[in-house]
Amino acid sequence: MDFTPTEAQLDLARLTGEICAKLVTADRLRELDTAGRFDEQLWKALAETGVLAAALPEALGGSDFGALEQTAILRELGKSVAAVPYLWSIAVGADALARFGDEAQRALAARAGTGEIVLTAALAEPLHATTDLPSIVAGEDGGWTVTGTATTVAFADRAERILVPATVSGQPAVFVVDPAHTSVTRTAQQVVDLAPEFLVEFAATPAELLGTVETGAEVLARLREQAWLGLSAAQLGTLERALELTAEHTRTREQFGKPLGSFQAVAQRLSDAYIDIGGLRLTVTQAAWRVAEGLPATEAIHIAKFWAADAGHKVAHTVVHIHGGLGIDRDHIAHNYFTAAKHNEFALGAATPHLLALGAELASA
Template sequence: MDFSVPEQEQAVADLSRRILGDLSTPERHKQLEADGVAQDDQTWRALSEAGLAGVSLPESCGGGGLGFLAACLVLEEIGRTTARVPFLAPVAAMAVAEFDPQNALLAEMAGGSVLVSPALVEPGRDPADPATAAAEASGGAWLVNGTKQMVPFADRAGYFLVPASVGDGAGLFLVDSSASSVEVVPQQTTSGLVEGRVVLVDAPAQRLGEGSEPVDWLAQRCVTALCAVAVGVVGEALRLTAAYTSEREQFGRPIATFQAVGQRVGDAYIDTEAIRLTTLQACCRLDQGLEAATEVAVAKYWVADGGRRVADAAQHLHGGMGVDRDYPLWRYYVWAKHLELALGGATAQLLRIGDALAAGKI
C-alpha cells in the first residue's frame, strides 16, 4: 500500500515548513512573549500571502482548491513551531464554503484578512449537541442566544460559527462578532493560546445548511485539525528529546545510551507514530467524504492519552531544562496539555467509541 503524501499536498507541507521555520522561531516567540503579544500577525500574514490560509477553499473564491489533507499538513507545521496563529480559522472557513458556497466573505477568508472562529464548546456537552445556545426564527431571520466557552482567537475573529439548538435538533449559524448583541470576554490559558467566552443575546445570524449535518461536519474536522496540530507538537518534542539525550552526558557517556532512557524515548516514538497514523486515517476519510466519526474519536484519544505520555517523557528526560523558559521544550509541553483536553479528552473519546461499539457501528 502507498502511504506517501500526494505531490501537491507535499509541496504545501514543504512550503509551510519553510515559512514557519523562518518566522516562528524560539527567538520570535520570546520577543512576542516579552511584548505581551498573543498572535503572530507577521507569520499569519506570510502564510496568507503564500495561499496557505485558504489552501483548502475552492479556487472560485481565491483558495487553493485542495482537500482537507492539505490544510492538516499546514496545521502539522504550525504545531511543529508552536506558531501563534489562528489555526482553526481555515477549517471554519471550509464549513462556510461547504454549506454556503456563494458567501461573499469567502474571498477574504481565503486571503486570511477575515477570520471565522468555531464556537463549539459548552462545558459538559458534545459540540454536536448544544444546550445553552439556542436559535429561533424571527421575521425571516435567525436570532441566537447563549454562551460559548474557549472560543479560539475570539478577540480577532470577525465571525463565529455557532452550533445552537433548533427545536429538537441543532443548526450551525454564522454570527458577526461586531454586532452589539455579541460580547467577547477574554479567557486565560496555560498554553498562551488566545481564547474567549462569547455571549450572544438575540444575536442576528445566518444559518448554514439544513439540519444538524453542518454541526457534525464542522466538529469532526475541528477535532481532526487539533490532532494534526498535535502531530507537529509531539513530533518536535520527541526530536528535541532525542537530540538532548544524545548530547547530555553522565558518567562519561550520553544518557541516550542508558537502557531506561532509550526505552522511554522508544515508547514516546511509538505514541508519536500512533498519533500520526490515526490522525492521517481520520483526515483521509474526511477528505474522501466517508464516515469517520469513530476514526476521529480514535485519533483524538491517542492525542489525549499518547500525547500526554510523550510530553511527560520529554520533560522528564530533559530534567531541569524541560522547564527552563530559555529553552523551547516548555512550549511543546503546555501545547500538548492544551490539545489533550480541547474538544474532549481521552475519557470523552472512549465513551464515543464505546457508543459506536454498542450500536454495532464498528
C-alpha cells in the same frame, strides 16, 4: 488505504515548513509567550504564499485541495507551535462556509483565504451535545437571534464572524454571528498555552443560518470533525518536533560523564514516545484519507483524537522529565511544546470522552 503522500501534500508541507523555519525562531516563540499570542507576521506570510487558500474551492480563490493536504499544513504548524488561527479560520470556519453557505457567506470564506479576515467557531460544548447550546429564537422580521454562552472560543477577539452551534426546536443548527455586535460580550480566558480564547456571551444577537435547519446536524458534525482532525494533526507535528528536540538534548547533555541518552531508562522513555507518535501518525493519516475519499470517517477521527490526547499526555511528560529542570523553565523551548501538547490533549475532549464517543458509534453501527 494509500499511505503515499500526494504531491500537493509534500509541496504544501515543504512550503509551510520553510515559512515557519524562517519566521518562528526560538527567540520569536519566547517573544510570543504572552497571553493572547498571535503571530501576525507568520499569518501574513501564509496568506501571501497561498497556504491559507489552498484547501478552498477554486471558485473562492483556492486550489480545491482536501483533508490530506490540510492536515499536512496543520502538522507543519504544530511543529513550530505556530500562533496562528489556521485550524479555526480555514479548516473549520472557511470550510463550513464554503461547503454550506450562501453567496455572501462563501464570500467570507474567500476573504478568510486571503488572510483579510479571521473566522472561528464556538465548539467547546460536550462532544455530542444538542442541548445546553445557545438558544435561537425567530424574530418578528423572519430573522434569527442567538442567546447563550460559549466557552473557550479561539481568536474571538480577532474574528470577523463566529460560527455558533445552537438549538432550534430541540434540533442542532449552526449560525453565523458578528462578534462586534453590541449584544456580544467577549471575556478573555487563560489557557495553558496562553492561546487567545474567550468566554463569549450572546444576548439576543442577530444571527444568520448556515445551511438550513434540516441540515443543521450535518453542518455541526462537519464543524466538530474538522476541528477534532485538525487538532490531531497539529498535535502530531508538535509531538514529532518535541521528540526531536528531546533526542538532541540526550545526545549533548551529559550525566556522570556519559550522554544522557546512553542510560537505559532514558532510551526506553524515548522509544515509548516514538511508538506513541507512530500510532498518532497512522490514525491521523487514516482519518484524513477517509475524509478525502468521501468515506465515513467519524470512527477514524475519534480514534485519531484519542491518540492525540493519550500520546500527547505521555510524550509531553516524557519531554519534561528528560529535560529535567530545563523542561519547566519558561525560557527554554521545551516549555512551549509541553504547553502546546497539553492544550491539544484537552481541547474539544480528552482521551476518555472520545473513547466513549467511539463506543457509541460502534454500538449504533
